[in-house]
Amino acid sequence: MRPMTPESPAARKPGRLFFANPGPTNIPDSVLRAMDRPTTDFMSADFIEVYDRAVAGLKRLLFTTGEVFIYTSSGHGAWEATLQNLFSPGDRILMPEAGYFSRVWGAMARALGLEVEMPEADWRRGPDIGAIAERLAADTAHEIKAICIVHNETSTGVAVPLPEIRAALDAAGHPALLLADTISSFGSIEFRMADWGIDAVVGGSQKGLMLPAGLAFTAVSEKALAAHAQARLTRFYFDWTRMMARRHRSFTGTVPIAPFYGLLESVRLIEAEGIEAVWRRHHRLAEATRRAVSVWSGNQGVAFYCADPARRSDSVTAIRMPEGHDGEAVRRIAYDRFNVSLGAGLDPLGGKVFRIGHMGDLNEAMLLGTLGVVEMALRLARVPHARGGVDAAIEYLGAG
Numbered sequence: 001m002r003p004m005t006p007e008s009p010a011a012r013k014p015g016r017l018f019f020a021n022p023g024p025t026n027i028p029d030s031v032l033r034a035m036d037r038p039t040t041d042f043m044s045a046d047f048i049e050v051y052d053r054a055v056a057g058l059k060r061l062l063f064t065t066g067e068v069f070i071y072t073s074s075g076h077g078a079w080e081a082t083l084q085n086l087f088s089p090g091d092r093i094l095m096p097e098a099g100y101f102s103r104v105w106g107a108m109a110r111a112l113g114l115e116v117e118m119p120e121a122d123w124r125r126g127p128d129i130g131a132i133a134e135r136l137a138a139d140t141a142h143e144i145k146a147i148c149i150v151h152n153e154t155s156t157g158v159a160v161p162l163p164e165i166r167a168a169l170d171a172a173g174h175p176a177l178l179l180a181d182t183i184s185s186f187g188s189i190e191f192r193m194a195d196w197g198i199d200a201v202v203g204g205s206q207k208g209l210m211l212p213a214g215l216a217f218t219a220v221s222e223k224a225l226a227a228h229a230q231a232r233l234t235r236f237y238f239d240w241t242r243m244m245a246r247r248h249r250s251f252t253g254t255v256p257i258a259p260f261y262g263l264l265e266s267v268r269l270i271e272a273e274g275i276e277a278v279w280r281r282h283h284r285l286a287e288a289t290r291r292a293v294s295v296w297s298g299n300q301g302v303a304f305y306c307a308d309p310a311r312r313s314d315s316v317t318a319i320r321m322p323e324g325h326d327g328e329a330v331r332r333i334a335y336d337r338f339n340v341s342l343g344a345g346l347d348p349l350g351g352k353v354f355r356i357g358h359m360g361d362l363n364e365a366m367l368l369g370t371l372g373v374v375e376m377a378l379r380l381a382r383v384p385h386a387r388g389g390v391d392a393a394i395e396y397l398g399a400g
C-alpha cells in the first residue's frame with residue numbers, strides 16, 4: 001500500500017494492493033506478526049533456538065543436509081559471496097546467458113576477476129543444454145571450474161531443467177561445480193539440492209519464502225566446501241571460513257533478529273501446507289495464468305515471451321508486447337487505476353514485456369483479480385489481444 005503522507009492525503013486507495021510482482025512478494029500476516037518484536041540478545045539461548053530451527057527448516061526445504069551460509073543482503077550479495085568463496089582469480093566458469101539475471105551474474109564474475117564464458121542463448125528459450133554438453137565434452141583438460149545456471153530466469157519467465165544440466169556434467173565425466181540461482185524458484189518450483197547434485201545454491205528471502213528482502217543465503221555441498229578451502233578471491237565480510245568459526249555459522253557482524261522469526265514462520269507455513277503441495281499450487285496458478293495468456297495471444301497481439309511451452313515458469317509469466325506498444329502503459333493503468341502492481345520488463349526488455357508474478361502467498365482469488373485487471377488494462381491501453389482470457393482461467397481453476 002502506498003504511504004499516506006501529509007502532502008498526499010488522497011494517496012491511499014481503498015482495499016488491498018494486489019502485489020503481482022515476481023519478487024518481492026506478498027508477506028503473509030502471520031509472518032509480519034512473527035517479526036514484530038523488540039530487540040533481543042542474539043547470543044541468548046532463546047534466539048539461538050529460533051535461529052537453529054529456522055536454519056534446519058531452510059535445509060529441509062532445500063533438500064540438503066549440507067552447510068548453509070546466510071547473509072544480511074539481497075540476492076546479489078549471495079551471488080557475490082558464492083563466487084568469492086569458491087574461486088580464485090582467473091578461474092574459468094561457464095555462465096550461459098539467457099536473461100537479465102544470468103547476464104548480471106556473469107558481469108559480476110568478470111568484475112571479480114574470473115574468466116567467464118557466456119554463450120548467449122535464445123532468451124525466449126533459455127540455455128541450450130546440448131551446447132553445454134558439447135562444451136563440457138570438449139573441455140578434456142577440465143579448465144572449466146563451474147557451471148552457473150539461473151534455475152528460473154525471472155526476467156523472461158523461462159525455467160531450466162536442472163537435472164538435465166547435472167546429467168550433462170555426469171555424461172562428460174566433468175568435475176566442474178554446479179551452481180544454481182534459485183532465487184525465484186525456491187519455495188515455488190520443485191528443487192532438490194542433494195538429489196540433483198547441486199554444489200552451491202543461491203537463494204533470497206523475498207520471493208518464494210514470502211519474507212521482506214534482506215536475507216540471502218548459499219547452501220553448499222561437501223565438494224563446494226572443499227573448493228572453498230582452495231579459493232583465493234579476496235573476501236572478508238562474506239568469508240565462509242570466518243562464518244563457520246561463529247556460533248551462528250553465518251554473519252561476520254550483528255545477526256539480524258527479526259528476519260529469523262519471520263523465516264521460522266514462513267518455514268512453518270510451507271511445511272503445514274507441504275512443500276510438494278506448495279509446488280502443485282504454484283503449478284496450478286501458473287497454468288491458469290497460461291490459459292489466460294493463451295487466449296489473449298489468439299489474435300497476434302500480446303504473446304508469451306517464453307517460446308518453449310515446456311519451459312514456461314510456474315512462478316512468473318512474462319508477456320511480450322506487440323510491436324509499437326509499451327508494457328509500461330499496461331503496468332501504469334493496472335497500478336494507478338486498479339491498485340495492482342505487475343512486474344516491469346528488465347533491461348533490455350524494458351517496455352517490451354510486462355510480467356505477472358504468481359509466486360509466494362497466493363490463491364485463486366488473488367490470481368483471478370490480477371488476471372481481470374490485466375485484461376482490463378490491455379483493453380484500456382488498446383493493446384491488441386483476444387478477449388476471454390479470464391474466462392479460460394476460471395474454466396481451468398473451476399474444473400476441480
Ligand SMILES: *Cc1c(COP(=O)(O)O)cnc(C)c1O
Nearest residue numbers: 074075076101152154183184204
Ligand atoms: C530477484 C532475483 C535476483 C536478485 O536478487 P536481489 O534480491 O534483487 O538482489 C537474482 N536472480 C534471480 C533469478 C532473481 O529472480
